[in-house]
Amino acid sequence: xxxxxxxxxxxxxxxxxxxxxxxxxxxxxxxxxxxxxxxxxxxxxxxxxxxxxxxxxxxxxxxxxxxxxxxxxxxxxxxxxxxxxxxxxxxxxxxxxxxxxxxxxxxxxxxxxxxxxxxxxxxxxxxxxxxxxxxxxxxxxxxxxxxxxxxxxxxxxxxxxxxxxxxxxxxxxxxxxxxxxxxxxxxxxxxxxxxxxxxxxxxxxxxxxxxxxxxxxxxxxxxxxxxxxxxxxxxxxxxxxxxxxxxxxxxxxxxxxxxxxxxxxxxxxxxxxxxxxxxxxxxxxxxxxxxxxxxxxxxxxxxxxxxxxxxxxxxxxxxxxxxxxxxxxxxxxxxxxxxxxxxxxxxxxxxxxxxxxxxxxxxxxxxxxxxxxxxxxxxxxxxxxxxxxxxxxxxxxxxxxxxxxxxxxxxxxxxxxxxxxxxxxxxxxxxxxxxxxxxxxxxxxxxxxxxxxxxxxxxxxxxxxxxxxxxxxxxxxxxxxxxxxxxxxxxxxxxxxxxxxxxxxxxxxxxxxxxxxxxxxxxxxxxxxxxxxxxxxxxxxxxxxxxxxxxxxxxxxxxxxxxxxxx
Amino acid sequence: xxxxxxxxxxxxxxxxxxxxxxxxxxxxxxxxxxxxxxxxxxxxxxxxxxxxxxxxxxxxxxxxxxxxxxxxxxxxxxxxxxxxxxxxxxxxxxxxxxxxxxxxxxxxxxxxxxxxxxxxxxxxxxxxxxxxxxxxxxxxxxxxxxxxxxxxxxxxxxxxxxxxxxxxxxxxxxxxxxxxxxxxxxxxxxxxxxxxxxxxxxxxxxxxxxxxxxxxxxxxxxxxxxxxxxxxxxxxxxxxxxxxxxxxxxxxxxxxxxxxxxxxxxxxxxxxxxxxxxxxxxxxxxxxxxxxxxxxxxxxxxxxxxxxxxxxxxxxxxxxxxxxxxxxxxxxxxxxxxxxxxxxxxxxxxxxxxxxxxx
Numbered sequence: 065x066x067x068x069x070x071x072x073x074x075x076x077x078x079x080x081x082x083x084x085x086x087x088x089x090x091x092x093x094x095x096x097x098x099x100x101x102x103x104x105x106x107x108x109x110x111x112x113x114x115x116x117x118x119x120x121x122x123x124x125x126x127x128x129x130x131x132x133x134x135x136x137x138x139x140x141x142x143x144x145x146x147x148x149x150x151x152x153x154x155x156x157x158x159x160x161x162x163x164x165x166x167x168x169x170x171x172x173x174x175x176x177x178x179x180x181x182x183x184x185x186x187x188x189x190x191x192x193x194x195x196x197x198x199x200x201x202x203x204x205x206x207x208x209x210x211x212x213x214x215x216x217x218x219x220x221x222x223x224x225x226x227x228x229x230x231x232x233x234x235x236x237x238x239x240x241x242x243x244x245x246x247x248x249x250x251x252x253x254x255x256x257x258x259x260x261x262x263x264x265x266x267x268x269x270x271x272x273x274x275x276x277x278x279x280x281x282x283x284x285x286x287x288x289x290x291x292x293x294x295x296x297x298x299x300x301x302x303x304x305x306x307x308x309x310x311x312x313x314x315x316x317x318x319x320x321x322x323x324x325x326x327x328x329x330x331x332x333x334x335x336x337x338x339x340x341x342x343x344x345x346x347x348x349x350x351x352x353x354x355x356x357x358x359x360x361x362x363x364x365x366x367x368x369x370x371x372x373x374x375x376x377x378x379x380x381x382x383x384x385x386x387x388x389x390x391x392x393x394x395x396x397x398x399x400x401x402x403x404x405x406x407x408x409x410x411x412x413x414x415x416x417x418x419x420x421x422x423x424x425x426x427x428x429x430x431x432x433x434x435x436x437x438x439x440x441x442x443x444x445x446x447x448x449x450x451x452x453x454x455x456x457x458x459x460x461x462x463x464x465x466x467x468x469x470x471x472x473x474x475x476x477x478x479x480x481x482x483x484x485x486x487x488x489x490x491x492x493x494x495x496x497x498x499x500x501x502x503x504x505x506x507x508x509x510x511x512x513x514x515x516x517x518x519x520x521x522x523x524x525x526x527x528x529x530x531x532x533x534x535x536x537x538x539x540x541x542x543x544x545x546x547x548x549x550x551x552x553x554x555x556x557x558x559x560x561x562x563x564x565x566x567x568x569x570x571x572x573x574x575x576x577x578x579x580x581x582x583x584x585x586x587x588x589x590x591x592x593x594x595x596x597x598x599x600x601x602x603x604x605x606x607x608x609x610x611x612x613x614x615x616x617x618x619x620x621x622x623x624x625x626x627x628x629x630x631x
Numbered sequence: 632x633x634x635x636x637x638x639x640x641x642x643x644x645x646x647x648x649x650x651x652x653x654x655x656x657x658x659x660x661x662x663x664x665x666x667x668x669x670x671x672x673x674x675x676x677x678x679x680x681x682x683x684x685x686x687x688x689x690x691x692x693x694x695x696x697x698x699x700x701x702x703x704x705x706x707x708x709x710x711x712x713x714x715x716x717x718x719x720x721x722x723x724x725x726x727x728x729x730x731x732x733x734x735x736x737x738x739x740x741x742x743x744x745x746x747x748x749x750x751x752x753x754x755x756x757x758x759x760x761x762x763x764x765x766x767x768x769x770x771x772x773x774x775x776x777x778x779x780x781x782x783x784x785x786x787x788x789x790x791x792x793x794x795x796x797x798x799x800x801x802x803x804x805x806x807x808x809x810x811x812x813x814x815x816x817x818x819x820x821x822x823x824x825x826x827x828x829x830x831x832x833x834x835x836x837x838x839x840x841x842x843x844x845x846x847x848x849x850x851x852x853x854x855x856x857x858x859x860x861x862x863x864x865x866x867x868x869x870x871x872x873x874x875x876x877x878x879x880x881x882x883x884x885x886x887x888x889x890x891x892x893x894x895x896x897x898x899x900x901x902x903x904x905x906x907x908x909x910x911x912x913x914x915x916x917x918x919x920x921x922x923x924x925x926x927x928x929x930x931x932x933x934x935x936x937x938x939x940x941x942x943x944x945x946x947x948x949x950x951x952x953x954x955x956x957x958x959x960x961x962x963x964x965x966x967x968x969x970x971x972x973x974x975x976x977x978x979x980x981x982x983x984x985x986x987x988x989x990x
């Protein structure tokens with residue numbers, strides 16, 4: 065009677081297969097390749113790589129250092145981020161959205177730019193300290209070249225990350241729980257201690273775990289602050305080994321990157337466990353609690369909060385801009401010496417710099433565009449297909465971003481060191497290997513907002529198009545894409561911002577001709593040309609600002625939380 | 632246009648049967664309402680017919696074509712069914728005309744024909760001149776009409792309504808009900824209308840399928856559903872029917888028989904072939920009950936509650952013979968009944984609910 069049963073499944077199949085193939089290529093293959101290198105270098109099972117790594121003393125020193133800066137950096141980030149979240153969410157301080165924008169800003173700035181800015185602020189050549197006449201004598205050591213410096217900057221960089229997660233948790237805290245406690249006679253501090261903080265423990269622990277993963281994986285800060293002090297952590301150790309030994313030491317580097325991958329994995333698992341527990345006691349959803357009136361303390365608290373912003377954002381950025389205006393190292397800045405020569409040099413004169421800008425723009429743009437296009441079908445499967453295996457698909461996409469960037473970089477090197485089988489195409493030593501790593505690493509940044517976008521759309525909109533006779537691809541084009549586009553594009557913008565001054569991955573993958581802005585900054589700084597590095601950093605910060613403003617235009621069409629700096 | 636045959640359909644999610652062995656035959660051009668409390672499986676049934684879910688067993692046919700079997704199903708986009716969604720599901724990024732013309736565009740109908748058919752559809756639902764508006768700028772009733780025009784324009788063989796009035800306010804509902812009735816009359820389309828509102832179902836449908844816990848409880852015309860419920864669920868669900876324990880005293884004779892209810896002997900309607908039995912159940916409606924005149928046979932008991940409702944009072948009455956039963960009826964003002972007072976009522980008529988599995 066009928067021959068049409070099961071017709072029209074072809075497109076669904078095609079989409080699923082393409083999506084699955086992409087994810088295998090971008091997420092699963094590199095990880096498998098890395099593991100293979102450890103256990104079976106060259107194809108035969110062997111524990112040589114592992115035992116060589118384990119017996120090397122520098123491995124253990126760097127591991128110890130990694131854990132030290134990881135733990136203390138996390139502790140600082142948790143103290144800062146949680147206190148700010150409590151003040152901003154639970155009290156009646158004014159000017160909240162401006163404050164949140166400024167406080168979250170460091171998260172949008174590349175770590176090595178943060179590092180450079182702080183170095184310019186405190187060093188003996190600091191134009192600002194010189195202006196004030198309190199600069200240490202030239203030749204003295206910058207106090208930030210130390211583990212303490214690294215810890216301080218990690219805390220500043222990832223405090224906002226903790227802030228965002230704890231704030232999200234606090235927003236879900238039902239007001240009744242706070243009000244019931246106050247009705248029972250508890251004062252504000254008692255409520256905080258006995259109700260709010262215990263209920264927020266899962267949020268705070270999850271945030272701490274995420275901050276830990278970010279701290280141990282960070283490359284930019286320990287590279288700028290630790291290498292001059294010869295204080296190496298695992299990511300910088302890997303960088304130094306590769307820079308010195310080239311592909312010959314890849315096996316060695318693979319072992320170290322798996323080691324740091326395992327440390328990070330512990331953090332990721334802790335965070336997974338905690339986020340799953342987050343909701344178990346707080347079942348009802350209701351309005352957030354009335355803000356606590358600070359009364360006469362309000363003004364002092366606000367002043368303190370803005371002092372924090374001045375200290376962690378304005379002063380370093382000022383230091384950065386000032387040293388980008390100085391003609392050379394150690395020259396004091398005044399009306400006579402101030403110059404735009406550094407900008408002219410990096411923008412127009414130095415060939416490698418122009419190439420780096422072009423490369424980074426092209427890479428970021430391609431990565432963003434690709435991620436937006438791919439995120440829409442992947443998010444469709446994740447959000448709407450309702451199949452269980454899709455959960456693992458999502459997890460696989462998260463992995464290259466969750467794990468430290470060096471892990472992915474080493475895995476990419478291993479994959480593409482030799483020409484791709486059957487085609488003979490060589491990606492190693494070209495810009496394409498960086499593009500591959502960016503695609504793999506940043507895809508999740510577009511995927512998350514897109515999934516959130518899908519959750520906001522009533523699925524009946526798609527079903528209505530289905531009964532109107534539209535096939536999957538037609539629905540994607542005419543109904544789904546227009547509806548989730550704002551969220552996906554916002555994700556694309558986030559990728560563009562992150563990738564533009566990215567350093568961790570490109571530091572390991574670049575070759576002559578495929579320099580990126582991050583690599584350029586790093587080599588200027590290592591060569592002692594801080595002024596050029598500052599000029600480039602100032603430019604990238606300005607671009608980031610403009611992009612944030614641009615993204616704000618989309619804000620009305622976005623699920624909340626997509627733009628982290630929007631309150 | 633086409634009829635719809637649902638044949639022994641079961642849909643299982645995990646170990647939960649959302650729809651259990653349901654068979655319904657909808658005739659070409661018929662207006663069938665599917666009525667039931669929330670969670671009874673009516674929405675799942677609609678999604679099975681539309682093709683969004685596939686059956687676990689059984690089959691579904693539209694016209695002569697099998698569209699769903701356990702082996703596979705025709706996807707929704709190939710079924711030529713129209714759906715009016717509960718929340719309208721109008722695409723916010725398209726104008727009214729684009730919304731309505733979407734299915735024609737997908738089917739690659741040329742622009743001129745498309746415009747004509749969209750205009751016709753808009754005229755039919757009284758939306759002339761609204762073509763360039765966005766759905767966001769329309770009222771609830773207008774959105775509903777756009778949704779109606781959108782499914783109309785493709786000339787579907789079958790139109791499914793998914794609680795289309797649930798989001799409208801009360802006075803708008805009545806006028807939309809009229810509109811749906813007119814729509815059905817004008818187009819002669821086969822309609823399956825999902826609702827939890829029995830007044831709506833009674834007013835619109837040729838027949839009503841009452842669903843309960845995934846099963847089809849009864850499929851009948853509205854009047855029959857009210858007068859001759861097939862089981863206790865339907866009896867109590869429709870118009871707040873009272874289900875009262877009774878004893879059948881005599882065999883059925885031309886559709887009636889004698890029962891003893893709460894000590895009173897009453898002649899009630901029944902199916903043919905009923906025989907005397909114990910533990911039977913009788914369904915009474917409020918109009919079947921009234922205050923007993925002095926000396927008349929009746930049921931003694933206590934007034935539990937008397938609620939004035941303007942012009943009439945709703946009286947709830949607990950008979951002495953079985954205080955777990957509550958009878959309710961309406962008493963025109965001025966009502967002599969006070970809560971807590973003793974009273975005597977009589978049952979004039981009723982329906983003997985068929986016994987056992989005869990539902």
